[in-house]
Amino acid sequence: MQKIAILFLILCMSVGCTEQKIDATLLIKNVWVVDVKKGNLLAAKKDIWINGDRIVQIRDHKEQTKSNNEIIDGSGKYIIPGLWDMHAHPDDPEMWRMDPDEYSRDQLMPLFVRYGVTGIRDMAGSMEVIEKWRTKIRSKELVGPEIVACGPLIDGPNPMWDGSVGISDLSKVKPMVDSLKNSGADFLKIYSLLPDSIYFELSKYARQLDFPHVGHVPLTVTTAEASIAGMKSQEHLLNLLMDCSARADQLYAKEVDYGDITNPVDKYVYRNELMLDTYDEEKARTLYETFVKNETWHTPTISMWYKNAYFEQEILKDSIHFKYLPMYMRNYWKPENNDHLQNRLPKIIMVKKKLVEAYKERIGEMNTAGVGLLAGTDVGANPLCFPGLSLHYELQMLVESGLTPAEALRTATLNPALYFEKENVQGSVDEGKLADLVLLDANPLEDIENTKRINAVVLKGEVFDYERLQKELAMVERSVNR
Ligand SMILES: [Zn+2]
The missing domain is CATH 2.30.40.10 (Urease, subunit C, domain 1)
Structure with a gap:
């Protein structure tokens, strides 16, 4: 052409x-x-x-x-x-257990372009697969978006998912960061189980190298600590609701007084409701100031949270899009195979729905406070998070959370350009x-x-x-x- x-x-x-x-x-x-x-x-x-x-x-x-x-x-x-999906993992390591073949995997790429997504930030996968995609896209063998990628997740000694690198002690930090950088990764992605001491060591070294680190705020680190440590973008609003709670210290220390509640499901419900009921506006405001000061971006992936909370209803209208997905992905999205669809007890679903509402409120507040937001879908292993199409769901939900359409549009255009420090070549x-x-x-x-x-x-x-x-x-x- x-x-x-x-x-x-x-x-x-x-x-x-x-x-x-x-x-x-x-x-x-x-x-x-x-x-x-x-x-x-x-x-x-x-x-x-x-x-x-x-x-x-x-x-x-x-x-x-x-x-x-x-x-x-x-x-x-x-x-x-062109739109950017800032949280995508089409080659999600979680789906490797379904044994995807190269041909099927390739079919995901044109779907991004079909829906106007001309760039993705790939948030976990094999650099080998990414490189193959890039080569095929460059040579026009395959229609697909530009890909910025991190390669494997960096997790604790017992990683949550296949294909992650686990770091067990401080001495492993530098060699691991060096090897990921040398493998062609564009940035580092931190995962939830990384111990706090290792996270802080890693963030320090990554900053020295001027190599961005992003990702899940580890379970034992607060969002403010990660912001100060230079995490360039925080994903899925993890730990944010806890940090906005007046009882954050107890919640982190797992020192919640459950009274006579012994059942794990009831404990889960109690803990989350306690967190939501103790929302502290002043704490939230101070937190958002920290994000603004440190230029910490946030990728809420609110459509992912929504699709998960409302899976049973949403699948009814979304199933018409399944015919465009490779079989292995369709199979992984089935409740019997999918790790994100376990424990669908009504009590738990109710909590998930409340969390979605709380996330939406926090997104609106962060936007008003001037926190930089990025549109991301979490496409991959998460059910009903579609390549390309879901970016539009995300934009809609950002508007429902209080952004104007122009602000929502910015999260997939100008903001990614600012995030990548590439506003001279993209974003408008x-x-x-x-x-x-x-x-x-x-x-x-x-x-x-x-x-x-x-x-x-x-x-x-x-x-x-x-x-x-x-x-x-x-x-x-x-x-x-x-
Ligand atoms: Zn993800």
């Missing part, structure tokens, strides 16, 4: 006729540009010239604008930057930036659900019009059901 750059003439201005030559391979004409920074539409409809993988010019639309090369008619449409529709774009049939600033109304995707300058997107989807469907 890469066409040879050509020269063409445009713009006949009132003051004589000005000749304008623009090298371009693609012209998107007469389109509303969503300015994600300001949260509004640019004042006039634009013509956007793209050359290779870059946006080279954006000008007010002129009827007489012509191009001999590929043209997309953007009339009545809205353009946004601007001259000089990568041509990763999504053309929508309706204005996402009016209704965030409009991000799903995808008319075309431009991936590094390559056009996937609606017909081609549907063809990609049909190909995936055939491949996974063969």
Whole structure:
């Protein structure tokens, strides 16, 4: 699809006729540009010239604008930057027990692009698989997003999942960090069981190397401690509700007085309700200030929490999308196989639903307090977290949590660019930036659900019009059901 750059003439201005030559391979004409920074539409409809993988010019639309090369008619449409899923693990090590083969795994990649996701931050997997994906995507053997990846999870001596690296003592920290860095990982991902002493040693060393570490705040570390230790992004809001409780110290020390409650399920319910009932606004405010001060990003993955709490209802409407998933993934999402769907007792589900509501409130507060938020889906082993599609669920739930549609859009566009310190090449529709774009049939600033109304995707300058997107989807469907 890469066409040879050509020269063409445009713009006949009132003051004589000005000749304008623009090298371009693609012209998107007469389109509303969503300015994600300001949260509004640019004042006039634009013509956007793209050359290779870059946006080279954006000008007010002129009827007489012509191009001999590929043209997309953007009339009545809205353009946004390509979306980033900042918490994805399509090759989730948890699913390795289902024995996924390379061909099936590959089918996940086009699904991201089909839904306008042009980049993912891969939060756990094998670097070998990632490298294969990257190579195939670069050579156009496979349609897929840009991938920034961490490789294996770093967990405690007895890791929770297959494929993790477990660190048992302080002397192992430096060699482990060095070897992960040398393996091509872009950052480090911390996991829940990492002991606090090892976490603090690791964060210190990673900072020395200027190598970002992100992830689960370990069970025995507070979110404020991890923020101060330089954890660049914290995932799933883990430990946050506990840190916002007036009884946080007791909860961390597992010194809750259960009275005559002995049953583990009832203890779980009691502990969580105690945590929610003792929410302390002042503590929360101080915590958010810490995040802002240390520039700690948060990836709430609220749609993952929601899909888990409401699995029994949600599967009824989500099952129509199963036909696009590889069999091994569909099988892993079955309650009998899935670790995230155990203990579905009504009492436990009730608590999970309450936690979702509390998370939504905290997200709204964090947003108001100026904490940087990132859109992430947790796609992979978590049931009903779909490649591509779920990013739109996440955006919707961020709006339900109190963000404006523009703020929600930012969590998948501008904020990832700021997070990666790459705002010079991505994150907004601007001259000089990568041509990763999504053309929508309706204005996402009016209704965030409009991000799903995808008319075309431009991936590094390559056009996937609606017909081609549907063809990609049909190909995936055939491949996974063969
Ligand atoms: Zn995850």
